[in-house]
Amino acid sequence: MIKNYFKIAFRGFRKHKLFTLINIVGLSIGISAALVIYLIVHFDFTFDKFHKDSDRIYRVTTDYSFAGEVGHNSGVTMALPAAARTEATGIDIVAPFYIYGETTVLIPNGTAADNKIKKQEGVIFTDEQYFNLINYKWISGSAKTSLKAPNQVVLTSTQAKIYFPKLNYEDMIGKQVIYDDSVKTTVSGIVEPLKERTDFAYHDFISYISGSTDSYLKNNFELSQWGNTNSASQLFIKLSPKASAAQVEKQLNVMLKKHDPPKPENKGNTQGFHLQPLESIHFDQVYGGMDGVRTANKTTLYGLLIIAAFLLILGCINFINLTTAQASQRAKEIGIRKTMGSTRGQLIMQFLSETFLITLFAVIVSVALAPVILKLFSSFIPEGVKVNYLQQPDLFIFLFILVAVVSVLSGFYPALMLSGYKPAQVLKNQVQSGGSKSRSAWLRKSLTVTQFVIAQFFIMATILVSKQIYYALHKDLGFKKDAIVNISTPFKQINTNKQQVFMNKLSAIPQIEMISVGGAPPSSGNTNSTMVTYNDGKKEVKTDLQQKFADENYLKVYQIKLLAGRNLKSTDTVGGGGVVINNTYAKILGFRSPDDAIGKVLDYNEKKREIIGVTADFYQKSLHSAIKPLAILIPVKNKWNNRTFHIALKAQTAGGDEWKKAIAGVEKAWKAIYPEDDFEYNFYDENIAKFYTAEQNTSKLLTWATGLSIFISCLGLLGLAIYTTTQRTKEIGVRKVLGASVAQIVTLLSTELIWLIVLAFVLVTPLAYWAMHKWMENFADRTTISWWIFALSGSGMLLAALVTLSFQTVKAAVANPVRSLRSE
Incomplete structure (x- = not known):
């Protein structure tokens, strides 16, 4: 019996090669995504599960x-x-x-x-x-x-x-x-x-x-x-x-x-x-994980699971749509088999076995694709994630469950519907051919709308994430970040005179414009803060104040704007010295104008420091964090906060190699002063870009998910268009004989499916807006959710659908009506 099921299934596959190929491709994409995402999620969720108690x-x-x-x-x-x-x-x-x-x-x-x-x-x-x-x-x-x-x-x-x-x-x-x-x-x-x-x-x-x-x-x-x-x-x-x-x-x-x-x-x-x-x-985002070990983000992992589920659903929808659309073509077969004694259960098993075989083929393709996908996304997949089917028996369990779930999810409704035909109606040609009045047609429409809701959601999310990343990388952060190189000297050499010797050698390099020696750059992952009190005789303001340690060239190198007062001087370390604050802190202290803050005294760690300058605000971290009250000062004793060289390079001519020569000169000076230590440097704008590595990885992932969802959806749309034009071959021929133009025929064949895509756009827009708004709450400074994001998504999806439909509808519209009318 089982052998007979498979024999009939293969016969059907040969007869409907294109539909079989569409189903296998759609399911294999979803299963490949599910397999790779399973490897990632399983990897992270199995950390430190082996400890006793x-x-x-x-x-x-x-x-x-x-x-x-x-x-x-x-x-x-x-x-x-x-x-x-x-x-x-x-x-x-x-x-x-x-x-x-x-x-x-x-x-x-x-x-x-x-x-x-x-x-x-x-x-x-x-x-x-x-x-x-x-x-x-x-x-x-x-x-x-x-x-x-x-x-x-x-x-x-x-x-x-x-x-x-x-x-x-x-x-x-x-x-x-x-x-x-x-x-x-x-x-x-x-x-x-x-x-x-x-x-x-x-x-x-x-x-x-x-x-x-x-x-x-x-x-x-x-x-x-x-x-x-x-x-x-x-x-x-x-x-x-x-x-x-x-x-x-x-x-x-x-x-x-x-x-x-x-x-x-x-x-x-x-x-x-x-x-x-x-x-x-392993998942902690508040305290941080163990030193030197990456932490996973549960929200990201759950998001990956949702993407895998969506892609699987899209593949299953294609299968259901195409199977139910072909229902009338198998109606006579079902009627004859029922007349010969087949039970409904046997027919259901026949159709489920066909689904199982297609799913199995898709799994075989996915197993071959998984290593390729892991290599393709290696830049942001955890290093330990790998696929080794012989050493990972849990993969076979996962694939077995996946085959069973997808087979039932894709095949159960079509099997139930097809096996329910009554032999008498079938043999009298009284079975509806999947037209708009049948329940299967309504199901196909609903599933098609669901497909394009998912695809358009991915498009909108991808556009917004890309827009936010562009905004973050191109926003004026309040300081210059281009053509600046950061180098940190060794800790153990900090109290020697080697820093000054290194500075002298760097100053002789012609491609270097200016050098500052201090602590962390304006925006960094490091945080140094202390409690500072200001008392004007009427009220006391106590604030956790962030600190940047710098010399007199720091503001010049990073072109930080001074709103009032003067810059730091080397003498500002004497007796506590002066301090430059940012405009946010000046406002917290109650000053209406930056000039009003000049000359006021702060109780700074039991020392008095005079405010000598006020700078315009700049971001101390990524756009995820708001601007904090800040002080810039020259350290009194602690030279540990004074080991980073901030090197501003001169402008590079078009096609020139001035920066390359500058780096070579800096490396030569480094090896002369610190021969036992490796030379390492960073361009500051590249460090800023690293703040948004997670968002950039999310953008890449969404781009791929979007492309795959559009591809799967358009595959299904193409299958439905092929079926529709096949079913309406004679009607198209009659209309052409009566004078219908190619454009009119194409419009006739495409209108219903296009309206389904428009409906999907209407449904997905409020859902996408809500999801985008929630994601944007992670940023203290964010771009706007513009109307054109939705317009671009809708029009792009519509264009992709029209191009997909045109492959079949135009072919049907330009066909010779004589051949169409001879089809029966």
Whole structure:
């Protein structure tokens, strides 16, 4: 019986080759998208699912509020772990670790040619509790002893082989590893790296106690400090089986108030700890994920699932439309089979088997396309996402479910409808041919409208996202961003005179117009702020004030407009010195005019600073964030905020290579001053563009989704046009004989389908406007949702539909009517 079903199915495929091809192409596009999106979503949703009792593991984070400004930090004060171990109840494991950051690793070989590895990340300071929380397999050493003493280090086997490629693991124990030419450690243990997907991507584990004993590290390890919070200081805890997160969180906040009681002058400011579940860290957009590991966005993942569902639905709609449109052509076959004794159930199985085969063919095509699609979108697909059918058995389960769902979704209604024909009516030619009065025709119209609602929604969304990206990249941000190069000098060289020597060499390069040395550029991902008070004798204004550290050339390099007062001078560091503020801060202080702020004094970290200038507002971050109150100042003592060179290049002639020569000159100067450090530079406008990487990736994805949805919809439209013209062949011939023109025939054949597209436009416009408005709320400064977005989408879809229809309608309209009238 089953063999017979498939034999009849293949016979039908050969008879209707074009319709079969349209169905396979439409479904394969949807299934390919679903397969790739499944790989992405499954990849992100399986992070850190392997830990024992993972539902009891939490990260402790910090929330604070200063003068109405709310902030979040993934770290904690370094005094908290020790206090939590002795004063808190309901906690089984307290596992602190401190993230070292990028470092240089030196492996002494006893010769001048020591092995030096630069830019190493994944190095942390921790203790045995970390290995009780995260279950590693030990190759050598143990969690109980390997991190007990100062200056011990445990390595993963992968990292150990990088440091000691010629030694076996036993011989690595006792070998020396030096970090930043200062922290000398001895290998005390080797563990296997975690094989599962995890955000704990660390491979060098230095004993936590080293931070309080090593002279180089003591300044960073403030183990008794409750007042400072650093994102590098991480704390994970594992609750007791019967403990609740709310109770433990309350205990930690009571401890904070006990050890660091609120001060009267900080009334209204708050600080507290929050317990974040382990499972949410990979998706966290508030505190940030683990250091150096990308975070996923659940909204984006759900959006991908919606796109996959839409593309699948479009393919299924094509199948339903074309199958029901051909119903009359199979009516006689159904009538004869019923007369010969076929039951309705057998007919339903016949039609479902045909759907299953088409879906199976589409899946085979999709399986072949998936690696190609992953490579095509590799720029914004997570690095670990790959397709390996032999090593990913879950893919077969997913594909099996997908085949079953799509087969039922596409084939059930057509099978139910076709199998319901009554033999007597069929054999008397009393079955309607899918005309406008039949239920199947109304279903086809509804599904066609749904197709074009989805396609036009994608078009409108793509246009708006592109418009917002263009707006963000071309908006006047309040400063110059073109032809500026940023270079940061090494931390360890900051207190030497090498910066001045480097500056002198750069000044001699003819292609460089001006140089400024300071902190972060005007708009950056870094934030530095402090509480500042202004008192005019009548009222006191306390504000969380953002800071930019700069020299006298900073405003000139970035062409930041000065509204009042003067620029910074090198003497402004004396006795607190002067400070330049932005216009937003001047307004917050209550000044009607920028000139009114000049000469006023700020209580700036217990020092008095005079306002010497007011600049026009400029964006300190991307357009996602509003402009904050800001001060620009020369640092008094802290030279760590004075290590970035801001280099303005002279204008480049058309087709010239002046900038290339300038970069070559800067690199030559760098290698002469900092020979041990790699030369790295960034064009500032490229850094600004990186603020919108997520939006640019979304735009690319929407562009592809839009193209595919239009393609699938037009395929279905072409199939319906072919069917319509075939059904009306004799009518077209009669009309031509009676004098109808080609234009009139084309209009007749296209009008109904065109009206369906117009109806889809009317329905989708309010829905798209609402969705766009919600997405635009992510931007503090945004473009307008212009009327032409909708007009362009509607007209573009209409044009695509007319072009698609014209392939068949024009062909039918110009056909010889003699042949048409002979068709029967």
